[in-house]
Amino acid sequence: MVIGERKPFDEIMKMLEGLQKISVMGCGGCVTVCLTGGQDEVRVLSSQIRMARDKEGNPIEIIEKTLERQCDPEYVELAAPVAPDVEAVLSMACGVGVQFMAERYKDLPIYPALNTTFVGGSKKEGYYVERCQTCGACKLYYTGGICPIARCSKSLLNGPCGGSTNGKCEIDPEVDCAWQLILDRLKSLNQMDRYSEIMPINDWRTNRDGGPRKMIREDFQR
Amino acid sequence: MSEELKSGSRLEKILRSGKFAVTGECGPPRGADPEVIHKKCSLLKDKADAFNITDNQTSVVRMSSISSAVIMMQQGLEPVMQMVCRDRNRIAIQSDILGGAALGIKNMLCLSGDHQKFGDHPQAKNVFDLDSIQLINTVKTMRDDGKFLSGEDIKGAPKLFIGAAENPFADPFEIRAPRLGKKVAAGVDFIQTQCIFNLSKFELWMKQVVDMGLHEKVFILGGVTPFKSFGMARYMANNVPGMDVPDELLQRMKNTPKEKQAEEGITIAVETIKKLQEIKGIAGVHIMAIEWEEKVGELADKAGLLPRPVL
Numbered sequence: 346m347v348i349g350e351r352k353p354f355d356e357i358m359k360m361l362e363g364l365q366k367i368s369v370m371g372c373g374g375c376v377t378v379c380l381t382g383g384q385d386e387v388r389v390l391s392s393q394i395r396m397a398r399d400k401e402g403n404p405i406e407i408i409e410k411t412l413e414r415q416c417d418p419e420y421v422e423l424a425a426p427v428a429p430d431v432e433a434v435l436s437m438a439c440g441v442g443v444q445f446m447a448e449r450y451k452d453l454p455i456y457p458a459l460n461t462t463f464v465g466g467s468k469k470e471g472y473y474v475e476r477c478q479t480c481g482a483c484k485l486y487y488t489g490g491i492c493p494i495a496r497c498s499k500s501l502l503n504g505p506c507g508g509s510t511n512g513k514c515e516i517d518p519e520v521d522c523a524w525q526l527i528l529d530r531l532k533s534l535n536q537m538d539r540y541s542e543i544m545p546i547n548d549w550r551t552n553r554d555g556g557p558r559k560m561i562r563e564d565f566q567r
Numbered sequence: 568m569s570e571e572l573k574s575g576s577r578l579e580k581i582l583r584s585g586k587f588a589v590t591g592e593c594g595p596p597r598g599a600d601p602e603v604i605h606k607k608c609s610l611l612k613d614k615a616d617a618f619n620i621t622d623n624q625t626s627v628v629r630m631s632s633i634s635s636a637v638i639m640m641q642q643g644l645e646p647v648m649q650m651v652c653r654d655r656n657r658i659a660i661q662s663d664i665l666g667g668a669a670l671g672i673k674n675m676l677c678l679s680g681d682h683q684k685f686g687d688h689p690q691a692k693n694v695f696d697l698d699s700i701q702l703i704n705t706v707k708t709m710r711d712d713g714k715f716l717s718g719e720d721i722k723g724a725p726k727l728f729i730g731a732a733e734n735p736f737a738d739p740f741e742i743r744a745p746r747l748g749k750k751v752a753a754g755v756d757f758i759q760t761q762c763i764f765n766l767s768k769f770e771l772w773m774k775q776v777v778d779m780g781l782h783e784k785v786f787i788l789g790g791v792t793p794f795k796s797f798g799m800a801r802y803m804a805n806n807v808p809g810m811d812v813p814d815e816l817l818q819r820m821k822n823t824p825k826e827k828q829a830e831e832g833i834t835i836a837v838e839t840i841k842k843l844q845e846i847k848g849i850a851g852v853h854i855m856a857i858e859w860e861e862k863v864g865e866l867a868d869k870a871g872l873l874p875r876p877v878l
């Protein structure tokens with residue numbers, strides 16, 4: 346899923362300067378699962394904002410709403426009744442949701458309440474880790490199911506650098522060395538031959554480097 | 568090993584003639600003053616066969632490796648231009664290879680590069696379009712096939728002696744020799760190892776290297792760094808990733824009176840060089856006297872490596 350982290354409160358307040366009526370808009374997708382942008386977080390953030398504004402003697406009216414998903418026009422449409430009544434929307438979706446909202450509501454400023462951080466999963470509740478950088482050409486077959494692009498700090502494709510120590514990455518003793526993990530797993534899968542092959546220079550066109558990406562299912566384009 | 572010269576560099580000639588090679592290191596200055604390099608060069612001249620010019624080592628901005636290498640050549644020394652994958656994509660890399668070769672650089676060392684986290688610009692975006700093994704192969708393709716990575720012909724292929732680093736002390740240990748094998752398959756000509764303090768572990772690695780027959784395909788120069796002080800030894804042991812300093816060496820430095828520690832550091836380095844000379848498959852040493860260039864001559868002399876052969 347897409348992981349997001351709430352922006353610092355001061356930064357959010359700065360974006361809301363001069364506004365009297367807004368909507369704080371949650372998303373029921375990934376950011377609900379990672380506990381940063383769902384219904385509960387909408388409620389908490391809204392009351393924090395109201396309190397701060399009241400304290401300044403500059404109250405703000407907030408319409409709280411959470412859409413099923415902000416990355417889907419069908420659900421984005423459901424914000425239509427709220428849109429004419431507010432000066433801006435503070436979206437608690439990931440960056441995709443913010444943009445889908447902005448594309449639909451042309452005259453309405455949509456501001457991000459989250460920093461979209463990575464594509465990952467939850468190890469346990471409230472603990473999220475990055476696993477994929479959406480390179481567009483998955484290499485997990487060669488690397489024992491562990492991603493060298495997202496998880497090696499240098500995205501090395503041919504084995505560990507000289508800084509790998511006791512299974513940890515040179516950048517931080519708290520970070521696992523991806524290549525240690527890869528090699529351990531290749532060994533236990535009896536696939537070490539996949540390491541001895543030189544992985545050719547990557548074609549980054551499928552990555553962001555090739556420009557914005559899209560995926561089209563022709564059979565659905567009627 | 569083949570005697571056919573790929574680059575005609577002094578380092579290559581020494582190695583192919585079977586002589587024990589010595590390389591040193593010269594870190595470019597953090598400024599635009601060439602005097603700093605002139606000074607280092609006057610200390611280093613004739614003390615080794617060639618000298619690595621580091622490429623923004625530890626991710627701290629310095630004068631570029633190419634220009635420092637050219638300044639070094641003007642002083643009559645032979646540089647080994649280091650190049651890291653951290654700061655350049657394949658377009659810049661190939662372009663700098665052409666430029667370096669056109670300026671007369673004949674040796675190049677291919678490295679992944681330290682993560683920018685360690686340097687003075689941790690906010691930087693890193694590149695890592697290629698890794699060090701792919702970089703080796705890039706230089707080889709350009710040199711031997713006369714082709715760019717695109718497959719297009721190069722008019723005037725760059726003649727470079729291709730080097731790389733290997734750290735036998737990094738983990739996981741058991742793939743360190745196979746990893747060297749990958750570098751050899753990618754086309755590397757010579758290897759400089761990480762600083763060797765733990766000789767028994769190094770010997771273990773070299774045995775694997777020899778068993779795989781790699782020493783017949785690549786020249787291996789053992790890395791040697793003299794301790795300046797106990798403080799430095801302790802720092803290297805604790806703060807430099809992938810560095811293996813055995814306790815007994817730390818103790819030995821610690822038990823030496825402060826004013827004698829530098830001398831002891833040199834003595835340890837000399838002992839290391841002598842032991843390395845006896846290890847099968849070792850073709851030379853790479854002396855990394857970090858910001859201690861004035862000691863390279865003394866160290867090389869005490870180890871019996873001077874004068875350097877005249878070609």
Ligand code: SF4
Pocket residue numbers: 476477478479480481482483484485492493494495
């Ligand atoms: S190889 Fe690419 S697609 Fe596969 S997990 Fe890594 S970044 Fe994602």
Ligand code: SF4
Pocket residue numbers: 496497498499500501504505506507508509510513514515516521522523524525
């Ligand atoms: S220590 Fe491991 S994860 Fe970190 S940069 Fe080196 S190879 Fe990659």
